Amino acid sequence: MVARVGVSMPFACEDDGGVSDVSAVVKKRAIRCALSRVCGVCGETLTRPIAFVGPQAEAQVQLFAFPPAHLACAESAVGALDGGPGLGHRSITGPWAVVTTGGFDLIRPTRRGDPVQFRPNSVLDTAWHHEA
Amino acid sequence: MAFADVREYTHLNDDEIEAIGAELDQIRTEIEESRGQADRDYVLRVIALQRRLAAAGRITLFASSFPPAWLLGTTLLASAKILENMEIGHNAMHGQWDWMNDPEIHSSNWEWDTTQPAEQWKHSHNYIHHQFTNVIGHDNDVGYGILRMSRDQKWTPYNLGQPVYNALLALLFEWGVALHDLDIEAIRKGEKDPKLLKKQLKQIGDKVGRQTFKDYVMFPLLTGPQFLNTLTANVTANLARNLWTYMIIFCGHFPDGAVHFTEDELEDETRAEWYLRQMLGSANFEGGTLLHLMSGQLGYQIEHHLFPDLPSNRYSQISVTVKDICKRFDIPYTTGPLHRQYGQTLRTIMKLSLPNRRTADNPAPVAPRAKRRLRDDERPVRRSELGKWSPASA
Numbered sequence: 001m002v003a004r005v006g007v008s009m010p011f012a013c014e015d016d017g018g019v020s021d022v023s024a025v026v027k028k029r030a031i032r033c034a035l036s037r038v039c040g041v042c043g044e045t046l047t048r049p050i051a052f053v054g055p056q057a058e059a060q061v062q063l064f065a066f067p068p069a070h071l072a073c074a075e076s077a078v079g080a081l082d083g084g085p086g087l088g089h090r091s092i093t094g095p096w097a098v099v100t101t102g103g104f105d106l107i108r109p110t111r112r113g114d115p116v117q118f119r120p121n122s123v124l125d126t127a128w129h130h131e132a
Numbered sequence: 133m134a135f136a137d138v139r140e141y142t143h144l145n146d147d148e149i150e151a152i153g154a155e156l157d158q159i160r161t162e163i164e165e166s167r168g169q170a171d172r173d174y175v176l177r178v179i180a181l182q183r184r185l186a187a188a189g190r191i192t193l194f195a196s197s198f199p200p201a202w203l204l205g206t207t208l209l210a211s212a213k214i215l216e217n218m219e220i221g222h223n224a225m226h227g228q229w230d231w232m233n234d235p236e237i238h239s240s241n242w243e244w245d246t247t248q249p250a251e252q253w254k255h256s257h258n259y260i261h262h263q264f265t266n267v268i269g270h271d272n273d274v275g276y277g278i279l280r281m282s283r284d285q286k287w288t289p290y291n292l293g294q295p296v297y298n299a300l301l302a303l304l305f306e307w308g309v310a311l312h313d314l315d316i317e318a319i320r321k322g323e324k325d326p327k328l329l330k331k332q333l334k335q336i337g338d339k340v341g342r343q344t345f346k347d348y349v350m351f352p353l354l355t356g357p358q359f360l361n362t363l364t365a366n367v368t369a370n371l372a373r374n375l376w377t378y379m380i381i382f383c384g385h386f387p388d389g390a391v392h393f394t395e396d397e398l399e400d401e402t403r404a405e406w407y408l409r410q411m412l413g414s415a416n417f418e419g420g421t422l423l424h425l426m427s428g429q430l431g432y433q434i435e436h437h438l439f440p441d442l443p444s445n446r447y448s449q450i451s452v453t454v455k456d457i458c459k460r461f462d463i464p465y466t467t468g469p470l471h472r473q474y475g476q477t478l479r480t481i482m483k484l485s486l487p488n489r490r491t492a493d494n495p496a497p498v499a500p501r502a503k504r505r506l507r508d509d510e511r512p513v514r515r516s517e518l519g520k521w522s523p524a525s526a
Contacts, residue, residue: 035259037227037239045251046240049233102238103230105164105441108403110153121164122231 010077010087011043012067025065025088030116033067034106040067041077049100049124053078053087056094059126063107064099064118065089074098078129096129144408148461153404155457156438159450163442172232174445178219178425179237186212189369190351196361210369211426214376216245218428223444225254230441246306246373247343249335252313260313262440266385266392266413273385274392276301276308277316280484282392287487294485298478305374310336376426379474383417384433386480387473389466390415410437411458416451416467423470424448434465 012029014020025040033040051074054064065088069077077087078096085091101120108116144152189208195201221244223229229237236242243250256272264270268284275281279298280291301308314332318324347370352362384390391412401409414433424431432447435454442450458465467473483491 031263032255032259035263036255037225037258038255045254048235048238048240050230050240102233103227103441108406110150110403112400112402122233124233 010041010066011038012040013088022086023088023090025067025115027115030067031106034104034116034118037068039069039073041069041073044070046070049102050104050120051075052099052101052104052118052120053096054099055089055092055096056128059097059099062099062119062123064120065115067118068104071098071100075127075129083130098127098129100124100126143462149402149404149408152457152461152463153402153407155453156407157403159453160439160442163439163446163450167231167443167446171443171445172229175220175229175232175237175443178215182212182215182220185209185215189365190354193351193362193365194355194358196355196358196365202361202365206365206368206372209365210372210376213245213369213373214426217373217377218380218430219425219444221245221250222257222428225250226258227441228443245343247310247336247340248306248312249339252332252335253309256313258440262437265410265437266390268392268394272312272315273381276312278308279481281386281480283484283488283493284392284394285484287484291485294481298481302375302378303371305378306370310340379470380427380430382477383470383473384414384430386477387415387417387466387468388476388480389464407438408463410434411454411463411465413437414466415473416465417470417473418467419470431470434467 009020009022012025012033013022015026015028030040032038033043037046038044039046046068047070049071050068051071052064052068053066053074058064075098078098081087081096083096099120101124102122103120105119105121106116107119185208189205189210189212192201192205192208196205221242224237224242225239225244227239230239239254244253261271261273266274268274268282275285278301279294280287314329314336315324319329347366348363351366352359355362393409393413411434414437416434417427417431419427419431429444429447430436432451435447435450436444438454439447439450455465457463
């Protein structure tokens with residue numbers, strides 16, 4: 001399946017039945033990525049450093065909606081977005097950020113229906129990706 | 133049983149559940165803010181100790197024709213394997229030390245000294261077991277697919293052999309764990325993706341090959357004329373590790389008091405509800421520092437299930453507050469000496485080899501229907517109008 005942005009559908013945006021939406025993160029997949037330590041983009045085992053990708057607002061508060069990813073997968077996905085929305089976001093303002101970290105915390109929701117979030121706990125670097 | 137029907141849960145209202153969640157969040161925050169060099173030093177000390185034990189064991193086995201040397205070498209080696217699997221490997225793969233950003237001690241890099249590939253463990257244990265803890269039909273750790281561990285599970289004549297299956301599982305635990313993520317049930321039903329199955333079998337084959345070569349060919353050969361003695365020492369060390377890890381793991385969820393669930397609508401539970409399910413589904417055991425070290429701090433199974441990614445050396449500290457929370461909110465904190473916890477587990481395995489009608493239930497955790505916790509739509513709507521004391525109503 002090919003996503004709107006022209007890259008293969010991210011693992012975290014597709015449910016077990018194959019239904020997918022690049023602008024929404026599937027909660028079950030997000031939890032699985034966090035606990036199984038697999039990449040939210042390709043679904044394979046994570047490597048160090050771990051990367052988080054999100055819009056400016058998420059990078060500023062260090063709280064991400066999209067699960068952890070390989071650095072290469074994160075950069076490739078952001079490059080394919082070309083400044084537009086995706087990876088769990090229907091719209092974004094500002095540039096995309098790729099934050100690398102040694103570890104992260106899974107933040108479970110306090111209200112039913114809310115999504116899980118991810119907080120990098122040992123940030124190494126933040127790279128900004130502006131629209132081409 | 134469904135989570136909402138668990139007796140230990142029914143007396144709590146929404147505000148109390150949220151209050152418990154907030155207190156547990158506070159514990160997490162405190163540990164995250166204070167973890168640092170002392171924690172790093174701890175894990176480095178444990179790894180150094182494990183490597184010294186392994187080296188001492190391997191060296192001692194050069195003299196293994198002398199029976200006391202064989203016994204000492206085997207004991208050192210078994211201790212090293214237990215320490216590596218329990219306190220180091222298991223916890224590293226949970227990401228407990230990822231915050232250190234150490235290239236070696238990291239959940240993505242650690243490959244442990246057992247036949248199951250780390251990648252498969254991180255799925256079957258970190259995700260399936262920790263996300264669906266004690267949910268029958270979801271958590272494959274409930275009986276490892278071969279034992280009936282809850283009265284909610286259907287009995288068949290196959291279960292009569294449980295005492296034998298249990299003994300075999302204990303002896304061959306490493307191999308049972310190696311096959312754990314294959315999901316034999318899914319294969320049997322023809323639901324397993326053949327490509328995934330092939331990939332997993334290759335991973336297992338490669339890992340088994342490496343482990344077998346290391347323990348049963350390379351190290352015995354290195355000791356030259358002591359080949360057979362070293363071989364039997366390695367077999368014995370692996371056997372001892374199997375028995376120990378089996379016992380510790382089974383004591384985490386099957387002593388009396390640990391609850392099993394049947395409800396599968398778990399993805400939408402709140403953080404506080406998730407905390408509660410982990411607390412009710414897990415059981416601790418008591419012991420000294422050495423026992424907790426050699427069991428990977430799983431004597432603090434409740435704390436481990438609440439905070440699987442916090443450093444294991446902090447569970448003892450965390451347990452003081454968790455126990456206090458349980459006391460204040462009248463929630464069971466299941467614990468006891470290791471021998472009692474395992475005795476209860478063994479009794480359950482034996483009892484459940486028979487149909488329910490042939491055995492008495494253990495203290496029933498099911499609440500009378502009238503006392504079950506109300507669903508949100510059954511609760512009275514919270515009053516929202518302002519009272520007379522409100523300035524807005526004046």
